[in-house]
Amino acid sequence: MLQxxxxxxxxxxxxxxxxxxxxxxxxxxPHAGVAPLVTVRRPGTALGVSSHSxxxxxxxxxxxxxxxTAEFRGLYDRLSPxxxxxxxxxxxxxxxxxxxxxxxxxASCVTTLLHAKSPVVEALRAEPACSLLFYVFDLxxxxxxxxxxxxxxxxxxELHERGDVFDNVYWHNALFHGLEEERVVxxxxxxxxWNTQFGSFSALGS
Numbered sequence: 001m002l003q004x005x006x007x008x009x010x011x012x013x014x015x016x017x018x019x020x021x022x023x024x025x026x027x028x029x030p031h032a033g034v035a036p037l038v039t040v041r042r043p044g045t046a047l048g049v050s051s052h053s054x055x056x057x058x059x060x061x062x063x064x065x066x067x068x069t070a071e072f073r074g075l076y077d078r079l080s081p082x083x084x085x086x087x088x089x090x091x092x093x094x095x096x097x098x099x100x101x102x103x104x105x106x107a108s109c110v111t112t113l114l115h116a117k118s119p120v121v122e123a124l125r126a127e128p129a130c131s132l133l134f135y136v137f138d139l140x141x142x143x144x145x146x147x148x149x150x151x152x153x154x155x156x157x158e159l160h161e162r163g164d165v166f167d168n169v170y171w172h173n174a175l176f177h178g179l180e181e182e183r184v185v186x187x188x189x190x191x192x193x194w195n196t197q198f199g200s201f202s203a204l205g206s
Contacts, residue, residue, distance in 0.1 A: 005108070005190055005191050005192065006107040006108060006190070007107050007108065007109075007110075007153070007190050007193065008174075008193050008196050008204045008205060009102070009107075010104045010204070011134075011151060011153075011193065011204065012058075012105060012107055012175060013102045013203050014033070014102075014144075014145070014149075015034070015102075016101070016105060016109075017099075017144070017145060018031055018033045018057070018145050019034065019058070019095070019099040020096070020099035020100070021145050022034075023092055023095045023096045024096060027092055028088075028091075028092045028095070028176070030055050030149065031145075031146075032135070032136050032138075033134060033136045033145075033146075034055060034056055034057075035053060035054065035056070035116070035148070036053075036054065036056060036066050036132040036133050036134045036135070036153075037051045037052065037053055037056050037071070037132070037133045038051065038052050038054055038120060038130050038131070038132050038133075038188075039051045039052075039131045039132075039133065040052075040120065040123045040124055040127055040129070040130040040157075041123070041126075041127045041129070042123050042127075050119065050120070050123060052099060052119065052120040054112045054114065054120070055112060055121075055204055056104045056111065056112050056113070056132070056188070057110065057111045057112065057113075057169060057172065058105045058110060059106040059109060059111055059165065059168060059169075059187075060104060060105060060106065060107065060168065061103075061104060061106050061107075062106065063105060063107060063165055064170075065165075065168055066164065067084065068098075068154075068168060069164070069167050069168040069171055071094070071172040072168070072171035072172050072174070072175060073174075075087075075090060075091065075094060075169075075175060076124060076171060076174050076175055078096075079131060080178075081110075082087065084178065087176075088175065088176055090161060090175075091175035091176055093094065097185065106187070108189060108190055109155075109186055109187050109188055109189050109190055110153075110155075110188050110190075111147040111165070111169050111186065111187050111188065112169075112185070112186050112188075113169050113173050113180075113183050113185050113186075114183065115182055115183060115184075116161070116182045116183060116184045116185060117182065120186075121159065121184055121186070124157040124159065124186060125159060127154070128157040128158070129154075129155075129156055129157075129158045130154075130155055130157055130188070131152050131153065131154050131155070132152070132153040133150070133151070133152050134149060134150075134151045134152075134153070135149070136148060136149045136150075137150075145156070148197065149197070150195070150196045150197035150198075151193060151194070151195060151196070151204065152193065152194040152196050153188070153190055153192075153193050153194075154189055154190075154191045154192045154193070154194070155189055155191055156188075156189050156191060157186050157187070157188055157189070158186070158187040158189060159185070159187075160164060160184065160185040160187060161184050161185075164201035165185055165187055166184075166185045167197060169185045
């Protein structure tokens with residue numbers, strides 16, 4: 001088990017507020033702030049690294065994980081027979097309350113669900129050290145949620161093809177995308193964070 005280094009509290013709070021905002025204002029459509037670029041070493045590429053876009057998620061804190069997974073799966077089992085649209089809408093309503101308090105979430109990591117044979121998964125199997133770049137730039141948005149950010153999270157990747165972490169992310173995803181085969185959950189374990197905007201490289205405190 002990798003040692004946990006908590007995410008900066010400002011980052012985790014922003015992520016939770018951003019997700020609550022997307023549920024309320026965009027009916028769940030992802031904001032750029034939840035779609036980082038992950039960069040990982042990849043021998044044979046031009047610069048020796050490759051970068052990949054992804055949508056990241058948050059885990060409930062460990063003592064809530066099993067209960068939240070059961071709620072995701074229960075919602076899927078109950079409503080999937082009524083069709084994808086009914087299930088999607090119910091998932092959005094559930095998440096309106098789910099994203100309420102940053103203290104309900106695991107402060108050590110972010111996650112994603114990808115195809116098991118995708119290039120980024122293959123790269124992370126070979127080299128788990130990576131960086132996630134969260135970049136938000138919108139000249140029209142002056143709100144706290146949308147304000148300019150360029151934050152780099154240095155992480156180590158744990159890959160899950162079964163188990164509690166996999167189940168939570170898988171059933172959360174199933175509410176919006178159905179049951180997908182050959183998937184792997186990547187848990188990006190946070191090590192350190194940097195503010196890289198305008199060429200800087202300043203450590204982000206907790």
